[in-house]
Amino acid sequence: MVKSWDVIIVGGGIVGLSLSLALHKRGARVLLVERGEPGREASHAAAGMLADSGFEMPAALEALARASARMYPEFVHELQDESGIKVDLRDQGTLLFPAAEAVHDPQGLSANHPLPAPLRDLEPAVADADRPALFLPERSVDPRALSAAALKAAKHRGVDISSGSAVRNLLESHGRAEGVATDRADYYAPIVVNCAGAWAGQLPPLEFPTRPVKGQMLCLAGRDFVRHVIRAPEVYLVPRSDGRILIGSTLEEAGYDKRVDADVIHRMHAAAVALCPSLAHSRLLEAWAGLRPGTPDGLPLLGPTSKPGYFVAAGHFRDGILLAPVTATVMAQVVTGVKPEHEIAPFSPARFAGLAGLGTPGP
Numbered sequence: 001m002v003k004s005w006d007v008i009i010v011g012g013g014i015v016g017l018s019l020s021l022a023l024h025k026r027g028a029r030v031l032l033v034e035r036g037e038p039g040r041e042a043s044h045a046a047a048g049m050l051a052d053s054g055f056e057m058p059a060a061l062e063a064l065a066r067a068s069a070r071m072y073p074e075f076v077h078e079l080q081d082e083s084g085i086k087v088d089l090r091d092q093g094t095l096l097f098p099a100a101e102a103v104h105d106p107q108g109l110s111a112n113h114p115l116p117a118p119l120r121d122l123e124p125a126v127a128d129a130d131r132p133a134l135f136l137p138e139r140s141v142d143p144r145a146l147s148a149a150a151l152k153a154a155k156h157r158g159v160d161i162s163s164g165s166a167v168r169n170l171l172e173s174h175g176r177a178e179g180v181a182t183d184r185a186d187y188y189a190p191i192v193v194n195c196a197g198a199w200a201g202q203l204p205p206l207e208f209p210t211r212p213v214k215g216q217m218l219c220l221a222g223r224d225f226v227r228h229v230i231r232a233p234e235v236y237l238v239p240r241s242d243g244r245i246l247i248g249s250t251l252e253e254a255g256y257d258k259r260v261d262a263d264v265i266h267r268m269h270a271a272a273v274a275l276c277p278s279l280a281h282s283r284l285l286e287a288w289a290g291l292r293p294g295t296p297d298g299l300p301l302l303g304p305t306s307k308p309g310y311f312v313a314a315g316h317f318r319d320g321i322l323l324a325p326v327t328a329t330v331m332a333q334v335v336t337g338v339k340p341e342h343e344i345a346p347f348s349p350a351r352f353a354g355l356a357g358l359g360t361p362g363p
């Protein structure tokens with residue numbers, strides 16, 4: 001007897017893990033296949049800003065991003081409940097220091113997003129208390145804890161997880177997906193969802209145009225230096241409730257290279273210290289790099305592919321942590337034949353129809 005599932009998910013980042021939970025809730029028997037350890041790639045590297053206010057985001061993504069941000073408290077509540085892992089959802093908000101050109105914006109950005117108090121009271125550690133700043137009511141989360149909680153909840157609910165085996169190929173029968181071939185074995189399901197992040201385009205037979213966009217980060221041991229997420233053009237700071245402060249990040253086209261460059265880390269550290277001089281004496285805890293799943297138009301790939309039974313949920317670029325709950329919801333709906341509650345047509349892989357096999361979605 002060959003064991004089979006209703007759905008196989010390729011990739012155990014936050015997108016694959018969240019989708020496995022949403023599908024399981026809808027009664028599907030799910031196998032998640034992860035090449036390494038679940039939650040150790042981009043979802044481990046992320047800062048965890050839930051930046052849904054529309055700054056630095058393609059306009060086509062704003063509605064989906066806002067919907068996902070609204071889902072976050074419930075999403076986190078369920079994961080914490082089921083896993084016993086705290087994921088540090090913070091709602092102190094974001095202080096955005098706009099680029100110089102935006103400060104003179106005739107639309108008056110600051111009028112729409114005024115600070116609730118003088119900057120020196122909100123964040124005494126910021127060196128320049130007269131710097132123009134906006135307040136955005138955005139949350140943040142600890143993505144490592146979030147992935148760990150999602151993994152534990154998935155195991156707890158009975159999602160099957162195969163770690164340490166890479167999917168090499170889609171298995172097909174009469175032109176439909178019927179499973180995946182891995183290093184270890186062949187696994188069968190009538191539905192396969194590619195959630196392989198920056199590697200989604202490497203899985204034959206369809207060549208999704210995903211590419212890795214490297215981001216380097218560092219983390220300091222803090223002492224409540226800042227309360228808000230601070231986003232400045234030169235660097236951003238993301239505080240955690242245990243006192244750590246994350247500093248990021250670069251946007252580099254460097255292929256699949258995840259090496260950390262000491263000079264880059266030094267430059268980001270210097271920029272953070274210029275912003276908040278009291279960080280100068282904080283201990284460096286860690287520096288790392290991760291690979292964002294980029295796409296040519298900066299939008300994710302969500303929905304059915306031209307190969308019946310084969311779906312994709314990848315390419316979330318800088319916002320995959322933010323977009324995880326809404327992605328899981330709409331993809332679970334699409335995969336189980338339910339009309340998605342949010343419009344996903346702009347994210348169809350068919351928009352890249354000129355590329356190998358990415359034609360009109362099949363039945």
Ligand SMILES: Cc1cc2nc3c(=O)[nH]c(=O)nc-3n(C[C@H](O)[C@H](O)[C@H](O)COP(=O)(O)OP(=O)(O)OC[C@H]3O[C@@H](n4cnc5c(N)ncnc54)[C@H](O)[C@@H]3O)c2cc1C
Nearest residue numbers: 011013015035042043047048049167197215319320321322
């Ligand atoms: C430095 C940095 C900062 C970021 N900050 C933020 C932020 O503040 N807010 C935000 O919302 N987002 C942020 N992001 C983006 C976010 O991390 C990603 O969009 C998100 O993690 C993508 O999740 P994913 O599950 O698609 O990809 P991943 O987490 O990369 O997971 C993909 C998984 O697929 C597996 N895989 C690949 N190929 C195969 C195969 N053939 N077989 C089996 N498994 C396979 C990989 O091993 C990996 O575990 C940041 C990213 C970086 C790098």
